[in-house]
Amino acid sequence: MTLSQSPRGAGLALLLLCAANFLDAMDVSTIGVALPAIQAELGMPATSLQWAVSAYVLGYGGFLLLGGRVADVFGHRRVFLWSLAVFAAASIAGGFVDSGPTLIAARLIKGIAAAFTAPAALALLLSVFGEGNARAKALGVFASTGATGFVLGMVLGGAATIISWRATLVMGAPVAILALFAAPYVLPRDVALGGKRPSFDWAGALTITPGLLLFVFGITNAAAEGWNAVPTWGSLLAAVVLIGLFLVVESKHKDPMVPLGIFRKAKLSHANLLAALFQGVYVGFQFIATLYYQDELGWSAFVTGFCFAFGGVCVMFLAPRFATVAQNRGTTGLMTLGVALQASSYIFWVLAAGHVNPVLLVALSQIPLGVGYAMTYPSVQVAALSDVEEDKSGLASGLLFAAFQIGGGIVLAAASAVFSAAPSMGYDAYTAGVSFVAILSVLVVLFAALGPRGSRAAVPAAYQAAE
Template identity: 35%
Template sequence: MADHEAGEPRRRAGAGDGAGDADGGTTGDAGTATGGRAPHPRTGAASPRRGTVLALVCAAQFMVILDVSVVNVALPSMQAALGFDAVGLQWVVGAYAIAFAGLLLLGGRLADLYGRRRVFLVGLAVFSLAGLAGGLANAPGTLIAMRALQGLGAAILAPATLTILTTTFAEGEGRTHALATWTAVSSAGGAAGNLVGGVLTQTLSWRWTLLINAPIGLVTGVLAVRLLPADRLRTAARRLDVPGAVLATAGVTGLVYGVTQAEKQGWTGLPTLFGLAGGVLALAGLCWVEATADDPLIPRGLLRLRTVRVGNAVMLLAGACFLPMWYFLSLAMQDVLGYGPLATGLGFLPHTLAGVVAARLAPYAMRALGARTLITLAAVLAAGGFLWQSRLGADSSYVAGLLGPALVMSTGMGLLITPITNTVTSGVPSAAAGAASGLMNTARQVGGAFGLAALVSVASTTASPIAGYERAFLTIAGLCATVAVLACALPAGGRGREGGLGGG
């Protein structure tokens, strides 16, 4: 049987599956969980009610991903208005990224324990209010603190969006198409950040790159109350693994802090070594605590699923390829092609459109090829796009220097993320869906942080910026090739059957 996701949606028995779940919904009873009609018995196709839920979680995910990059173009204006020095300015971006990556595991588990709608609304409120306060900030420290608080809200909100999606749509074509939409929106958010930031900064003010979250968050919150099913109380109380949560947060935060410091301090600088060493020690402590905890932060059986183990390794490498792409392309457009801020934002439109179209086509490609084969071929396609992009020069035309590579690499990216996400979340019981979502998002963000720091170091050793960008894109092409090879270790059927999720 081909390793695609068509076929009978499957109910998987596991810890907490179908009994006393935080919101009463399971992977298999998506229709009743959302108040919509039951899914088609073969495809799991969405009812109109589930379609609006999908639109809601995609809107929230778009906000989260948009805010990773929306302030980039506004940084010079922020510096002039609030008097940032060069060191402080980088923390407008860094505070959000570190808090987001460091708290994702905790955010994912909260949805499992305290209810998906409740956690979704809390994350949305923290994210939106922090954006409002950041947009009104009159001092550098206030803005940095609000960006960190936004990162906390994002870490709660992002896993909740994926958890709601995977527990609303039964495994099968319905879920695959929903994940394709979620992936397309995520890709669009990453690419649109530079464009939206440039337009808002140039036409209104840098403050609106943050203030815009408040009205969008308000509308999304009202719709969430109306559309998402109320959380049901559990029949048996489960407590948050506080020591595990603290160690996981400290470990991931330490690692991300260390690699972000490597850009300016070098890999042997004290801040870099302190962050990396502290992160490794905290994660070692996490392994010890999780082995004995009654209700671990990461359910022990989760890592027994080969789809989860290998799929997250693939996602880690994919994050190291694609998240740094926006950084280097933004600089290359300005340094090599001479684009201004707004032109640079517009220059990302081909990447956005190609990624969205490819993500929407991914379910059909999965049906024809299977998830594992599609991941491999998409990674090879993306590698070819980055090889082409490495030939960018000052005399390059727009078509050969930017448009052509954009269409190839972004098509590969759009085709890649959906089957990885579908593979990682397949076979995971409803009660562990939040933990699985948090783990996958953490893998992607940590991979992006490590990839960016390593690629900046690679690029900085060259004699000229053009040579640095060439080396960075060649390295990313090599990483994409590694993704293709690693994907061969995924199960042929894309489903992990090596045991349930016992032990929490």
């Protein structure tokens, strides 16, 4: 028996799903500030240390499409519960690692678990909230918790590191365990599919999953070792081959893992590309600004984290409201305004860094950045999910989350390359890096403005009747 049919039950379901979403996003960034302490205790070389962060993104980005399709085929609640249990177990195990390889393995397993949890959670949210405004508000809250988890991960990681760096790995476990106990009572049961369950596309899974893994690995490795490194270009070449094979397999399979026709949905395709671009630009800026605040200004990791928390507060409170606006008035205009505000923040940072008080620099750049992110993030989700069938919601969610992860990796690698090469060309590394981000953000604004037009985001009948 579940409670999600009632308004109170729907609220509890939203709380639980948002908690899981917060944990998934938080773990992307929470360990970053603990790296010096990890290196001191485990003796990890610098070349291996970055994989304590990257392993999570590798598992998360590489398994998202598989996670979304598995949830659609085998049941959203079932997959959510199993993957959340694995996430909790890997979190606890992380507190007992005694070497670099075991730490990286724990982080990789957590990332893979998050890749199954995230699309299942979003699909469950769509099942619980069927009506337009209710769904928009729920999506806004869900989006704001994900964005807030990502932004506040550094702050929470810095606070946990005061106790022990191991606390950064373990601190999500209690929340995950509580969610596991509550989930059977508040989440809707998986609806039995009429007729025979769709056959699982193993050929598709065995080509796209390693293809995405190698692609994410290659992009991540490029940020660490450069584009000329054999592991970088070798992985990317293998990824291209596997993804090409995947497209051939999907075009011939009677029940494909990813029906290629889904990419003909204009809103979904535009939203995915925009998600990759605007998230990538933000991650690139965050990387360079973090180095500037710590290395140039001498701020601690904890203080640096609070700089980004300022924008996170904007996201936390404004994203639910903007989701409702996107649902009622359309998404393209709101996304365009959101990325324009973000672009103005990056441009201001380039012009003002070193010329104004650092506290003023943070405040005046984070306000438009936070408001713009609060506009864009939920609008992208509303647009991406507004014209997909309920039995494809997990897949569509997986595509969207994969776009966020892969876009972040690509732009981060490019921004890192500009940042590293700038001094040898006579430019300031920080100015050059953020200038690259600012120029790219202007192009993102133009791309957003070219999106599909509509008076409001359509709500499929399947969702209207979900309750």
